[in-house]
Amino acid sequence: MTDVVMRAEDVHKRFGRLEVLKGVSLDVQQRETVCIIGPSGSGKTTFIRCINHLEKVDGGRITVNGQLIGYRQKGDKLVEDSEKSIARQRTQIGMVFQRFNLFPHKTALENVVEAPIQVLGQSRDQAAAEGIRLLTRVGLADKTDTYPGKLSGGQQQRVAIARSLAMKPALILFDEPTSALDPEVTGEVLSVMEELAHEGMTMIVVTHEMGFAREAADRVVMMDEGVIIEEGTPEHFFQAPEHERTKQFLSKIL
Amino acid sequence: MLAAVDWHVVWVRVAHPDHVFFLALTRTVYVAVIAQVIGVLLGVAAALMRMSKAAPMRLISGVYVWIFRGTPLLVQIFFVYYGANELLGFTLIPNSLGLGLFSLDGAIVGGILALGINEGAYMREIVRAGIDSIDKGQMEAAKSLGMRYGLAMRRIVLPQAARVIIPPLGNEFNNMLKNTSLLFAIGVYEMFADAEIGYSNSFQPVEYFLGVAFWYLVLTTVWTFIQAAIERKLAASERGEELSFFERVQAVWNPVSAWRSAR
Numbered sequence: 453m454t455d456v457v458m459r460a461e462d463v464h465k466r467f468g469r470l471e472v473l474k475g476v477s478l479d480v481q482q483r484e485t486v487c488i489i490g491p492s493g494s495g496k497t498t499f500i501r502c503i504n505h506l507e508k509v510d511g512g513r514i515t516v517n518g519q520l521i522g523y524r525q526k527g528d529k530l531v532e533d534s535e536k537s538i539a540r541q542r543t544q545i546g547m548v549f550q551r552f553n554l555f556p557h558k559t560a561l562e563n564v565v566e567a568p569i570q571v572l573g574q575s576r577d578q579a580a581a582e583g584i585r586l587l588t589r590v591g592l593a594d595k596t597d598t599y600p601g602k603l604s605g606g607q608q609q610r611v612a613i614a615r616s617l618a619m620k621p622a623l624i625l626f627d628e629p630t631s632a633l634d635p636e637v638t639g640e641v642l643s644v645m646e647e648l649a650h651e652g653m654t655m656i657v658v659t660h661e662m663g664f665a666r667e668a669a670d671r672v673v674m675m676d677e678g679v680i681i682e683e684g685t686p687e688h689f690f691q692a693p694e695h696e697r698t699k700q701f702l703s704k705i706l
Numbered sequence: 707m708l709a710a711v712d713w714h715v716v717w718v719r720v721a722h723p724d725h726v727f728f729l730a731l732t733r734t735v736y737v738a739v740i741a742q743v744i745g746v747l748l749g750v751a752a753a754l755m756r757m758s759k760a761a762p763m764r765l766i767s768g769v770y771v772w773i774f775r776g777t778p779l780l781v782q783i784f785f786v787y788y789g790a791n792e793l794l795g796f797t798l799i800p801n802s803l804g805l806g807l808f809s810l811d812g813a814i815v816g817g818i819l820a821l822g823i824n825e826g827a828y829m830r831e832i833v834r835a836g837i838d839s840i841d842k843g844q845m846e847a848a849k850s851l852g853m854r855y856g857l858a859m860r861r862i863v864l865p866q867a868a869r870v871i872i873p874p875l876g877n878e879f880n881n882m883l884k885n886t887s888l889l890f891a892i893g894v895y896e897m898f899a900d901a902e903i904g905y906s907n908s909f910q911p912v913e914y915f916l917g918v919a920f921w922y923l924v925l926t927t928v929w930t931f932i933q934a935a936i937e938r939k940l941a942a943s944e945r946g947e948e949l950s951f952f953e954r955v956q957a958v959w960n961p962v963s964a965w966r967s968a969r
Contacts, residue, residue: 566851567851
């Protein structure tokens with residue numbers, strides 16, 4: 453194997469009669485940051501939700517670190533994997549949600565240490581030390597004992613990033629991490645993400661923030677109507693997008 | 707005729723009940739508490755079964771609620787106390803249950819069980835509504851961190867659902883306090899039994915039943931205050947003023963101790 457972290461091959465997904473993904477293939481290398489852009493309804497969120505099996509794929513396959521996600525081979529067919537092994541696979545795939553989804557009944561630090569203690573079996577002390585280090589890293593050292601309800605959106609999203617980092621994932625998926633935020637706080641979240649990207653975290657980011665793409669992305673992928681229609685460097689997209697749909701889309705968001 | 711009422715007896719029953727009455731009152735309270743706990747546990751189990759992917763689980767949960775909400779509680783109490791052992795072919799309800807320092811009479815065990823099982827059928831809907839009210843993103847976030855369904859339920863969803871469940875649970879407990887009086891019919895010496903026996907010895911129905919009604923009112927009123935205090939604290943924590951465990955205990959204890967010291 454090379455250093456491909458995530459490989460999607462011809463992924464199909466349908467909701468009832470609506471085919472949302474019509475054959476998506478994408479490789480993401482280690483240390484790479486890939487931004488997925490595209491109009492709403494293009495399937496980009498559904499695609500990254502398939503990567504950690506929050507959505508079941510109906511066709512094709514996804515592997516993370518060479519391991520098939522959500523399914524196992526049985527003869528020449530794929531059958532859905534056990535809940536236990538799906539849960540184990542998810543420990544290496546972080547996810548940051550549009551609406552943060554912090555646990556409101558737990559403090560910032562408790563949010564961060566919950567899974568390391570309950571899932572990875574770390575000791576309380578070890579998890580707390582690491583949790584404080586991570587919250588410091590995202591600029592929230594003074595908010596460890598604060599409940600999400602008392603944090604701004606930007607602060608909540610930074611806690612959510614620390615929470616997924618605490619699992620030491622091989623890959624982090626970001627599902628429009630700034631689109632539920634007030635414009636004045638998107639910057640603090642994006643700069644944390646840029647730092648992560650520069651430190652070599654492997655990231656797949658669904659976003660409309662072209663500024664972030666320019667700063668941090670190695671590659672940008674444009675999706676439309678369930679397929680990838682164009683991919684290239686951020687410069688390519690800024691200077692010479694080829695596809696007509698891409699030009700239209702960029703002219704709207706830039 | 708009011709003149710026929712012996713107001714002295716009423717006064718004694720209200721203000722200076724004897725030791726036996728207080729034992730009966732204690733029994734009413736602990737029967738209600740234990741039965742409510744059983745009801746909550748069964749309600750959670752039945753709610754989880756109701757949401758299960760496995761059809762037999764959903765069916766069991768459905769039949770359970772169908773039967774226990776569709777038949778009279780008094781019939782269920784008689785059925786469980788007199789019929790359970792015979793139906794099951796083993797001794798579910800012993801003649802007496804030893805619990806170290808004290809023992810429970812078989813009728814109390816059967817009565818608690820019947821009240822608890824009945825309550826579970828009502829709690830199921832309350833628990834399910836509570837779980838449904840929690841944003842789906844909570845389960846997804848927990849799963850994305852590698853938590854399995856059971857762990858995510860226990861650590862993330864149920865603790866949040868508990869806040870939604872507590873107000874209706876309080877109303878259920880109010881009912882439970884009163885429903886314990888039905889256990890008189892299978893020979894449990896609780897508050898109502900004490901009154902009934904007092905009446906049959908004296909033929910003073912107004913005096914004895916008024917007296918016991920007063921004490922039921924005391925119990926439900928005290929509970930109303932406790933419930934209000936809990937809900938006030940919960941509302942505060944929803945505004946982001948989170949409570950420590952100690953504060954939660956205090957929320958329950960303060961009105962209790964205020965009431966005790968006022969007495």
